[in-house]
Amino acid sequence: MKNREQFSGNLSVIMAMAGSAIGLGNIWRFPYIVGEYGGAAFIIVYFAACLFIALPIFYAETIIGRRGGLDTYGSMKRLAPGTHWYKLGLLTIISPMLILSYYSVVGGWSIHYLFKSVSGTVGQETGQFSEFISSVEAPILAHTVFVILVAAIILGGVKKGIEKFSKITMPILFFLILVIVVYSLTLPGAGGGVDYLVRPDFSKLTGGAIASAVGQAFFSLSLGVGTVLTYASYMRKQDNILVSGLGTAGFDFLFALLAGFAVMPAVFAAGLSPSSGPGLVFETLPYIFGKMGAGSVWLTACVAGVFFLAVLMAALSSAISILEVGVAYLVEEKGLGRSRATLYLSLFAWAVGLLCSLSFGPLADFKILGSSIFEFLDKLCSNWMMPLGGLLFTLFVGWKMPSADVLDEFSNGGSKPWNVKIYPFVRVLLRYVAPIGIIFIFLNSVL
Numbered sequence: 001m002k003n004r005e006q007f008s009g010n011l012s013v014i015m016a017m018a019g020s021a022i023g024l025g026n027i028w029r030f031p032y033i034v035g036e037y038g039g040a041a042f043i044i045v046y047f048a049a050c051l052f053i054a055l056p057i058f059y060a061e062t063i064i065g066r067r068g069g070l071d072t073y074g075s076m077k078r079l080a081p082g083t084h085w086y087k088l089g090l091l092t093i094i095s096p097m098l099i100l101s102y103y104s105v106v107g108g109w110s111i112h113y114l115f116k117s118v119s120g121t122v123g124q125e126t127g128q129f130s131e132f133i134s135s136v137e138a139p140i141l142a143h144t145v146f147v148i149l150v151a152a153i154i155l156g157g158v159k160k161g162i163e164k165f166s167k168i169t170m171p172i173l174f175f176l177i178l179v180i181v182v183y184s185l186t187l188p189g190a191g192g193g194v195d196y197l198v199r200p201d202f203s204k205l206t207g208g209a210i211a212s213a214v215g216q217a218f219f220s221l222s223l224g225v226g227t228v229l230t231y232a233s234y235m236r237k238q239d240n241i242l243v244s245g246l247g248t249a250g251f252d253f254l255f256a257l258l259a260g261f262a263v264m265p266a267v268f269a270a271g272l273s274p275s276s277g278p279g280l281v282f283e284t285l286p287y288i289f290g291k292m293g294a295g296s297v298w299l300t301a302c303v304a305g306v307f308f309l310a311v312l313m314a315a316l317s318s319a320i321s322i323l324e325v326g327v328a329y330l331v332e333e334k335g336l337g338r339s340r341a342t343l344y345l346s347l348f349a350w351a352v353g354l355l356c357s358l359s360f361g362p363l364a365d366f367k368i369l370g371s372s373i374f375e376f377l378d379k380l381c382s383n384w385m386m387p388l389g390g391l392l393f394t395l396f397v398g399w400k401m402p403s404a405d406v407l408d409e410f411s412n413g414g415s416k417p418w419n420v421k422i423y424p425f426v427r428v429l430l431r432y433v434a435p436i437g438i439i440f441i442f443l444n445s446v447l
């Protein structure tokens with residue numbers, strides 16, 4: 001077999017994995033669902049969901065990926081020869097491609113808004129957002145550019161593409177979001193937003209809110225579709241799985257919080273509602289920037305530009321991790337060259353994304369089970385395919401793999417004392433807590 005590329009070390013692994021984790025889920029989805037479910041109380045539940053449900057599944061994928069040392073399908077085949085488990089590998093080739101399709105549409109929106117920001121035409125009025133997403137050419141053009149950028153980074157390979165891009169963008173991303181947090185906190189009336197984020201109101205915590213917190217943790221840590229598994233297969237044997245998981249989940253949670261503190265204080269300062277849904281970041285926020293920079297077109301352009309540049313970088317470093325799952329599969333199992341694999345899969349994602357984009361406009365009346373194409377794919381992946389993949393990964397590591405093998409991989413052959421100490425706890429989470437948490441998501445989607 002060909003020599004596989006590897007990430008250069010622990011730090012690179014964390015940067016790449018954090019790049020995958022930190023994305024539209026943090027900066028676009030997190031603030032608006034926090035707004036819908038009432039603020040601080042939701043954040044507390046979300047934290048618990050990350051620690052006790054998402055992180056164990058993250059470890060399950062990491063253990064399979066590094067021990068298998070191949071793409072999802074190949075790794076499963078290697079670890080459970082002669083069984084049906086490899087089919088899980090196939091499921092996880094399909095789900096990421098579907099996710100990439102609609103993810104790229106939203107990624108495209110961030111490109112469009114970045115251009116609007118720097119050209120000084122952002123946020124003069126509300127209503128622009130729905131007009132934009134329901135139009136034909138502009139969102140499709142932006143989606144196309146986004147897919148091309150993703151493909152270009154993936155063509156660079158594991159080290160020169162994924163690792164390099166993530167190492168450059170992650171620090172910049174944190175810096176940019178901090179700039180917005182500071183700006184947002186200094187707006188008159190920002191205190192209401194801070195209160196909202198730190199003072200819990202537990203009366204809003206319904207079962208639906210809890211299931212959403214678990215689902216959000218899943219999406220945010222890129223679980224259940226082989227993304228983490230594929231990246232882990234590029235980890236060196238001496239790198240520390242415990243540390244990479246804690247680092248990734250820690251940065252991911254921190255970034256979601258920062259995004260909350262970038263958005264909510266501004267929303268409250270402008271006297272708007274925190275629960276304005278998916279339009280919160282693309283519509284409400286530019287409007288606020290426009291209003292607050294009152295008179296200074298230049299200031300508005302800068303702040304909005306910084307913000308949407310952050311959204312774009314976050315989206316790109318996540319999208320590459322989704323594409324890499326399929327590329328690794330085609331290269332390793334089907335013997336395709338990296339360029340050809342990238343070309344085919346990005347064309348696929350582009351074409352399906354086209355339909356998703358049009359489903360906000362001309363195709364709005366075309367419904368699958370009552371949802372538009374975009375909504376349908378999002379629900380299918382977020383509520384079903386990702387949890388299903390995650391469930392099977394934890395069951396595999398918790399119940400099927402010999403415990404000694406799991407411990408061996410988790411602790412690098414017993415050479416990491418902390419990992420050995422923590423393992424019994426991780427094992428309980430893997431076998432019982434995480435599967436039950438996932439079943440909770442299913443029940444919520446069914447009821």
Ligand code: TRP
Nearest residue numbers: 021023024025026219220222318
């Ligand atoms: N976690 C990313 C975000 O928060 C998106 C993402 C990357 C993802 N890879 C994934 C989501 C795999 C689901 C599955 O935006």
